Amino acid sequence: MFCYQCEETLNASGCTKNGVCGKKGEVADLQDDLIYVLKSIAFYNSKARANNLNDAKTDQFILDGLFATVTNTNFSKADFEKLINEGFEIKDGIKKKLLDSKVINEKSGSSFPKWIKEKLLGASPNAGEEIPVMAKVTPANLADMNTGVMRTENEDIRSLRELLTYGLKGMAAYAHHANVLGYKDDEVMAFFEKALLATMDDEMGVDELVPMVLECGSMGVSTLALLDKANTTTYGNPEPTAVNIGVRDNPGILISGHDLRDLEQLLEQTQGTGVDVYTHGEMLPANSYPAFKKYDNFVGNYGGSWWRQKEEFEKFNGSIFMTTNCIVPPKESYIDRIYTTGIVGFDGVTHINAGEDGAKDFSTIIEQAKTCQPPQQLEEGTIMGGFGHVSALSVADKIIEAVKGGQIKKFVVMAGCDGRHKERSYYTDFAEALPKDTVILTAGCAKYRYNKLDLGDIGGIPRVIDAGQCNDSYSLVVIAQALAEAFGLDDINDLPVSYNIAWYEQKAVLVLLALLSLGVKNIMLGPTLPAFVSPNVLNVLVENFNIRPNSTVEEDLKVLL
Incomplete structure (x- = not known):
C-alpha cells in the first residue's frame, strides 16, 4: 500500500504498511483497485451519457464507490471486494449497451477527452486493443494492474492527479447526501467521469491539470449548493439553537455522521419506545433543523469530535449508529452495540441495509438500546449552533x-x-x-x-x-x-x-x-x-x-x- 490522502499520514509522508487511521494495507490496496475500476466505468459511461444511455444506478455507484474510500469510512475487506465485483458488472453492462446500440463506433459527438476520442475513431466494436488499458481491466487481470498512487512517476503530475482525485472523493460524499434526498445534478455527474479520465490522460501536463483541479472546486460549489438546497427544503432552514449537551435517565441511541435522512428515520421509529436519541460528532448541527425539533425524545448532543469515539462510545452505554464517516476502529467493549449503514463498514459490526425505497429498519438497534443503561454524563449545559446563511443573513443589518x-x-x-x-x-x-x-x-x-x-x-x-x-x-x-x-x-x-x-x-x-x-x-x-x-x-x-x-x-x- 501507499496512502497519503489524509492529514495524519505517517511522518507527513505516506502510510506504507497499514494506515494510521486503522486501515489495513490490503484494504488500502482494494480501495486503489476500486478507484481504478471506477475510471473504467467512467470511460464507458461518459460515452453512454453523451448518448442518453446512462442510468441512475451507475451514477449512484460512482458516488458510493468514491465515498467509500474517504478516510475513516469503510475498513471492510469484504465490502470492497463486493464493490469491485459490482463495478465490473456495471462496467460490462454499459459496454454491452454501447455495443448493442453501435454507439462505440460513432465518430462524432463524443464527450471523451481528445486522447480517448482519437482511440475510438475508426475502432470496431471488438477492437480491444483500441481501448485504453484502464478500460480493459477485468477481474482476472486486476491483480496485475498497477492501480496505486505511485504508478504516476512524475511528482508534480502525480500531485495534481491525486489532488483532483481527493477533491472528487469529497464531492462524491456531498453529492451522495443530496442524492439520498432526491437531489441530483447531471452536470456534476458528467464532471466526475471527465475528471476520473483526466487522471489517466498522459497528454495532460501541469498547465492542463491545474484548471481541471479548479474546475473540481467550481463543481464542488455547485454540489454544496445542491446539498444545502436538499437539506433545507426537506428539513427547513437551521435556526439558532442552544443544544443540550447533558443526558437524561432513559436508555439512548447515539447517532454519528452526516446523513439527515438516517436521523429522520431513527427518530420516527423510536417514538414511544422509551429510548432517547443523541447526536455525536458532525451530526450535532441536526439539532438546529426545525423538522427534528418535534421529536420529544431527541435530547441533544453527546460528546465531541470523531476522534474521541473510543472513550465516549464506551461511556454512552447504549447503541451507537454510524451513518457516514468518521468511524474509528471500535473497542471490544462496545463493538457489539455499534452499527453501520450505507457506505460505512467495519468487519464484525452489524450493518443496516436499506430497502429499494431507501427505508431502513432500526428495530434491532432499538431493542438492544432498551436493555442498556442510560448514558454516563460527560458534561452539562448548552452550546449554540444553527447559524446557516438564512439565519445569519436575517441579522445582516445588525452585523453590518x-x-x-x-x-x-x-x-x-x-x-x-x-x-x-x-x-x-x-x-x-x-x-x-x-x-x-x-x-x-x-x-x-x-x-x-x-x-x-x-x-x-x-x-x-x-x-x-x-x-x-x-x-x-x-x-x-x-x-x-x-x-x-x-x-x-x-x-x-x-x-x-x-x-x-x-x-x-x-x-x-x-x-x-x-x-x-x-x-x-x-x-x-x-x-x-x-x-x-x-x-x-x-x-x-x-x-x-x-x-x-x-x-x-x-x-x-x-x-x-
Whole structure:
C-alpha cells in the first residue's frame, strides 16, 4: 500500500504498511483497485451519457464507490471486494449497451477527452486493443494492474492527479447526501467521469491539470449548493439553537455522521419506545433543523469530535449508529452495540441495509438500546449552533452596523476538520487569543476545538457563528458574498475576513478547492500541509492564492489580523 490522502499520514509522508487511521494495507490496496475500476466505468459511461444511455444506478455507484474510500469510512475487506465485483458488472453492462446500440463506433459527438476520442475513431466494436488499458481491466487481470498512487512517476503530475482525485472523493460524499434526498445534478455527474479520465490522460501536463483541479472546486460549489438546497427544503432552514449537551435517565441511541435522512428515520421509529436519541460528532448541527425539533425524545448532543469515539462510545452505554464517516476502529467493549449503514463498514459490526425505497429498519438497534443503561454524563449545559446563511443573513443589518461602528473588527473563518494529534490544540489556543472584537465563522468538526469555550458575544452577536456540518461551509461563502455586496465590494478578499482552515480528509480538500475556485486568497492551512502536494504544485498555489501553512498562534495572529 501507499496512502497519503489524509492529514495524519505517517511522518507527513505516506502510510506504507497499514494506515494510521486503522486501515489495513490490503484494504488500502482494494480501495486503489476500486478507484481504478471506477475510471473504467467512467470511460464507458461518459460515452453512454453523451448518448442518453446512462442510468441512475451507475451514477449512484460512482458516488458510493468514491465515498467509500474517504478516510475513516469503510475498513471492510469484504465490502470492497463486493464493490469491485459490482463495478465490473456495471462496467460490462454499459459496454454491452454501447455495443448493442453501435454507439462505440460513432465518430462524432463524443464527450471523451481528445486522447480517448482519437482511440475510438475508426475502432470496431471488438477492437480491444483500441481501448485504453484502464478500460480493459477485468477481474482476472486486476491483480496485475498497477492501480496505486505511485504508478504516476512524475511528482508534480502525480500531485495534481491525486489532488483532483481527493477533491472528487469529497464531492462524491456531498453529492451522495443530496442524492439520498432526491437531489441530483447531471452536470456534476458528467464532471466526475471527465475528471476520473483526466487522471489517466498522459497528454495532460501541469498547465492542463491545474484548471481541471479548479474546475473540481467550481463543481464542488455547485454540489454544496445542491446539498444545502436538499437539506433545507426537506428539513427547513437551521435556526439558532442552544443544544443540550447533558443526558437524561432513559436508555439512548447515539447517532454519528452526516446523513439527515438516517436521523429522520431513527427518530420516527423510536417514538414511544422509551429510548432517547443523541447526536455525536458532525451530526450535532441536526439539532438546529426545525423538522427534528418535534421529536420529544431527541435530547441533544453527546460528546465531541470523531476522534474521541473510543472513550465516549464506551461511556454512552447504549447503541451507537454510524451513518457516514468518521468511524474509528471500535473497542471490544462496545463493538457489539455499534452499527453501520450505507457506505460505512467495519468487519464484525452489524450493518443496516436499506430497502429499494431507501427505508431502513432500526428495530434491532432499538431493542438492544432498551436493555442498556442510560448514558454516563460527560458534561452539562448548552452550546449554540444553527447559524446557516438564512439565519445569519436575517441579522445582516445588525452585523453590518457592528462592523461600521467598530464593534466587530474582523471575522476569522475557522472551518474544516478536527483530528487527534495534540498539535490541534493550536486551534483552541488561537480562538482564545483572538481579540474580543473578532468573530469566528465555523463549520465542520473543527469547531469542537473551541465551540464550548466561553467567548461571549458582541452586542448579542455570538463570537462563534456555527453554520453546521463541513458541507455547510457553503453557508459561510454565501454570508461572505452577501457582506461583500452590502459593503459595495467587488472582491471578496477585500472583506475584513481571514481564513485559518484545519483539514484532515478529502471532504476538506474539496472545500478548499471550492474556496480557491471562488477566488478566495490568503488562506492559512494546517496543522500540516498535505503530503500529496509537491513543492512545485505548492508554489503554484502560493503564487496564485497565497496559501500558507500555519505556524504559532502569536505569529499567525499578526498575519491574519
